[in-house]
Amino acid sequence: MPALSTQLLVIGGGATGLGIAWDATLRGLKVVLVEQGDLGQGTSGRYHGLLHSGARYVISDPTSAADCASENLILRRIVPHTIEDTGGLFVSLPTDPLDYPDAWLDACRKQGVPAEEISPAAALEREPLLNSRLGRAFLVQDAALDSFDLSHTLVDAIRRAGGTVWLRQRVETLHVESGRVVRADVRSFRTGEVVTVGAEVFVNAAGPFAGEVAASAGIALPLALGKGTMVAMAERLVHAVVNRCKPPADGDILVPIGTVCILGTTDTPVASGKELSIEPWEIDLLLAEGEALIPTLPDHRALRAWAGIRALYQPPQSDGQPTRTLPRAHAIIDHSANDGLAGLITVIGGKLTTFRLMAEETLDLVCRSLGVEAPCQTSETSLPDPAHGQLSPTKRLAGFDRDGSGPKPVETICECELVTRSDLATAIERDGIDELDDLRRDLRLGMGPCQAAFCAYRAAGIVHDLRAPHMADAGLVDFLNERWRGMRPLAWGHTLRQMELIRRIYLDLLCTSTAPEGQG
């Protein structure tokens, strides 16, 4: 017997799953979402930060391009606080194909993707660090979108509308009875406890893990997994998103977001959603491509590197095709039609920019199967910035009492991202904080230039004070290791100096290695 029943169970708490749960609550459905990690721990939190204008895909994938263009406008309207309207540029360098820009511009017009040519001089005036030998330049409507902000906003909206979001819980088995998925066993990583949840419809939005979810219901789901590696530079070297005006390739984009800018991305086929290790060639390629755009790039500090896994649906006939050339558009698979298994829908692929559209289409299908008539409302519903959400450092700076007249001076715990003691205290009191890395995803703690050199110790102390010992013990070394992991692929020059500073503090000064087990 299920311990709990709902209409819709969503598996996966990335942007796709959260969008689906949000859409469902707006249509009046009872919904439970299960995410195996923390918010932003998967692919959505590991993306490059680009809100696509659509211009990237006008030639290679016109459907995606048109979807991106319309969703771009909708997201600017409904979640403006997650977006920084940086604008975008497409530039062609002397080494890029000469005939591409005209074909590309033509395709932009056909797809209704706005693009306006400006002179190379005007482009250089906007972006003084760009390669002065650029040939042609175009303005597009790219922007930066913070996926951590977006995730928090969606969870807040879902919960306020009566939906349920469970983090750090994993769907272990989907139980099938008479050709229909009827319930799921959900295990909590915290307690190890298993709860059985019954639902009328199950949506598999598990991204790279969607194959495993499908397999647990006994069906095969052919996926192509591609690993994308990104490098964050420690400063914003450009004001606008800068794209190479050439066919999509590795390392063709630079996105300014928050205090950094991100060089993205590579695309390497992998066998599992856990293959996140970064190869030296990926780093060398990204930095070389970045240097082609910004010739002084090697003088600037690379902050850290990470990889995310994008999962695309691979229909059987497309076997062996490189993942970059597979359609970027999402696929919604109704397993009752495909596999004779009712009650299960898989949503796969797509882009963060189109998460809302994917949710809308999925819910149309869900509602049809439930016999519910409820139109989609997401494109017309603004989502408020949750008070505890991700705030940009500029917004945080405005909130600082810095005239000294307050009762107590503000204590800045993370100077890079302007996280204060009270920000931490508020976050720690909320549910779902198990370790320092959770605070990072909530507050950006430790994500800035010092990569937690200073704030890891300070935050561990505060957590220890407020949350009793267990948390700081579990978190400090893990937190440092996680920061270290992102710097290791870049261990030379300025980045190595930063790594060495971290060792000076945590080994020479604090003797972290000789501290007792668990403490670090």
Add this chain to the structure above:
Amino acid sequence: MTHLIVIGAGLTGLFAAAHAAERGATVTLVALGRGGLALSHGCIDVLAVEPPLEAMSRLDKSHPYVKAGQKALRSAVEQFLGWMEQEGLPYQGHLEQNLRLPTALGASHSTCLAPAAQAQGDLEGKEPVTLAGLAGFRDFSTSLAASGLERIGVRVANSVELPLPHQASVRDRYSIDLARRFEDKAWREEVARSWKTRLTGARRIGIPACLGLTSHPEVWRDMHERLGALIFEIPTLPPSVPGLRLENALRNRALKAGVRLIEGSRALGQVDGRSGGRRAGGVVIHAAGGPRALQADAVLLATGGFLHGGLVARQDGRAQESVFDLPVRVSGDRTALTAGSPIEAQPYATLGLLVDSRMRPVGARGKAVFENVFAAGGLLAGSDRSSEGSRQGIDLASAWRAVESSLT
């Protein structure tokens, strides 16, 4: 009289410059910035193994201690202790056994020499410990320190959070601001009055290291008298006040000994000597008007490792020495340079210059590159100082040996 140019003003460079000047050399100290002492606990770590000197005999022959020799270490330490006594910043401890001092994380720090105010915190001490944090000061967590100590079996009698007088401030409190405030007698009076009732019964009180910067011994003694209990200091996150005190003391010593100090100048390379390249004629530095040649009889590189710029790691996995482009032991595979956690030993940390027994950097065949260029401190190959707990001992021993070699 020998003219020695020392490049770098960290522990190694300051110690070497002062030592050479006291030995009668004409010394020019060229510094690009400040060295690493603001990051330092101010102690002299020699080797975090018991007993440290005995463990040294087991070190690899490429280790800086083996190059410099135990005599250099003993002489340097003796010299150091004497100087600090004379500079009014007395140190305690010796080479035979490590002190075990508490860190701000409640771990045990093994070190041979410590400023007196830290040495009182020795974990072998009998008096029970009271830990006292300062309200609104981020860089020392009383509760982390207390729970850490309890886990390694050190009984913490009590931990308290002490108030600080309100101060209109436009920024956060740093250890160095607090240290300066403690130099003010009226401030100490006010602080001691509000602390006293909160520390009733405390016998030995550990507080974050901020008891004065330039007049620390007097501040420390005064607080001890006012509170009627022994106080010891625990180093905080950087800027670390005990390291800065040590920097002040060594700098004063060097200037008094007649060292000429050129600050804010990058050393660019060698002045060609008329020796067929076997001797450096001096150092070219970047000065206000452009490059400038400083002639010298000998040059001592104390430019530090990767953190301070004496060594520069490159994307291709190799490393460079930044002034003379001297040969650095290389790996060529950058993925093999780091380990998975910052608290593990790191292969990159052992990269650096190989030297002969006179501390002269050598080429592939073991022969000195220049007859009169010496190296000491963080840029020497052969030791992961953070993992060994040997950083300052290597600095002093290698500086002493390099100076002695350069003057003979």
